[in-house]
Amino acid sequence: MVHGVVKRRQADPQVVLQLWDIITSIRAGKQVANYDRIERYMQRKHNVNPKDTQKQLTLAVKDELVVKETSLGKKGARAGLEQDGYWCMEEATEESEDTHDWYCFECHKPGDVLCCGSCYKVYHPACAGKEDDFTDAWTCPMCEAHKDKFGSLKKIELYQLLTHVLSRMKDKARDLYKVPNMKELPNYYNLVYRRVDLRTIMEKIDNETYRSLEEMEADTKMIVHCSVVYHGPESDRAELCRLTLADCEYDLAEIRLCKDCYLMSNNRADQDWFLYACDPNHELVWAQLRGFGYWPAKVLQRSEGQVDVRFFGSRHQRAWIPDSNTKPIDTNIKKMNIKPTPGWRNAKKELERHQGYVKEGNKGSGHKRGTKRRRDSNGDEESQEDDFVSSTDAGQDHSISTSQASPEAHTEDAPTPLPTPSKKS
Numbered sequence: 022m023v024h025g026v027v028k029r030r031q032a033d034p035q036v037v038l039q040l041w042d043i044i045t046s047i048r049a050g051k052q053v054a055n056y057d058r059i060e061r062y063m064q065r066k067h068n069v070n071p072k073d074t075q076k077q078l079t080l081a082v083k084d085e086l087v088v089k090e091t092s093l094g095k096k097g098a099r100a101g102l103e104q105d106g107y108w109c110m111e112e113a114t115e116e117s118e119d120t121h122d123w124y125c126f127e128c129h130k131p132g133d134v135l136c137c138g139s140c141y142k143v144y145h146p147a148c149a150g151k152e153d154d155f156t157d158a159w160t161c162p163m164c165e166a167h168k169d170k171f172g173s174l175k176k177i178e179l180y181q182l183l184t185h186v187l188s189r190m191k192d193k194a195r196d197l198y199k200v201p202n203m204k205e206l207p208n209y210y211n212l213v214y215r216r217v218d219l220r221t222i223m224e225k226i227d228n229e230t231y232r233s234l235e236e237m238e239a240d241t242k243m244i245v246h247c248s249v250v251y252h253g254p255e256s257d258r259a260e261l262c263r264l265t266l267a268d269c270e271y272d273l274a275e276i277r278l279c280k281d282c283y284l285m286s287n288n289r290a291d292q293d294w295f296l297y298a299c300d301p302n303h304e305l306v307w308a309q310l311r312g313f314g315y316w317p318a319k320v321l322q323r324s325e326g327q328v329d330v331r332f333f334g335s336r337h338q339r340a341w342i343p344d345s346n347t348k349p350i351d352t353n354i355k356k357m358n359i360k361p362t363p364g365w366r367n368a369k370k371e372l373e374r375h376q377g378y379v380k381e382g383n384k385g386s387g388h389k390r391g392t393k394r395r396r397d398s399n400g401d402e403e404s405q406e407d408d409f410v411s412s413t414d415a416g417q418d419h420s421i422s423t424s425q426a427s428p429e430a431h432t433e434d435a436p437t438p439l440p441t442p443s444k445k446s
Contacts, residue, residue, distance in 0.1 A: 030123040030131045044180040053106040090353035096287035113210035122214040129249040137161035167235030217243040241269045296375040305350035317372035
């Protein structure tokens, strides 16, 4: 086991790609790829100054990503003279057998790193928030995040949840699900330690490899890492991967708020999905948006004097409101000066039915069915039974159902909800 800070690769992977491209071009012209030629090409094609070219070329040689050898000039002024020539390293065709990655998992850059004792990830000490005391075995933030999570979800629940999260990610990032043509990605495995994409995640879900939400989140972050290392931080590919990660993290945050709400809102097994009991049950309140009367709602979370509520009613909309705009659910209705509308009466009926389900301990049909999946020829999921209704088929997906809006969704002059409070640093 590796303890302490170790030297991994030092050359910038994006500059290494540029060097490989230029060395290949020079060699294709049947010329020696010496430093002078490389320097001119780097300055002309990539606008890299000579000092940075020399530094990165030296580091690339030390990293064994570029091979340096001495040869004799065969023509021109250098004929018969010794000169240093550079070659690209031999292209790897599969993942490395090295024990650890070469680039920091947090910032995706080279340098001296800490190697995780539980997985292949490495971090700069500053990126890991660990500046001293390197004598003991070290565990990376990703492994720390999920090592205590095993068993927090039942297996059937975990894979129902992960299947929904993956489906939503695929809807927005189909390119990350396609099988890559490695011929279009030269020297890919010379820079990328482990290739992970949405298809990798799908296979792990099908094989029931994951033991926690956090393991899937780590793989989604690995997708970003691979993309930034190979394609560059400003590439379209890297941006797509970051957006996909943001979608994943949003859904996982919703699951951590309430797995039952997330599962039932996506399953939509029947029209009472919002009314069934959760475990644990939500606090119930009367909540008031500015310009509206009090409506019954479930409390999802509280933060900095604000309450995240989801209203009973036709669309079960969601909003952040001040804590002062809520009242206990057992407050006398007459003291709140409520003017009942048809929508309000419907919301109150839903509240009463929810309270009945809570009393009975009824968690709804969405928790009684397993997820059966099969793949078509493209690897897309197909339902084998009508156990679940997709959110799209239900006319409302999870992102809409958790949006911030007024309880009277059809009202044209609906007030603007308060923004989500920022987390404390």
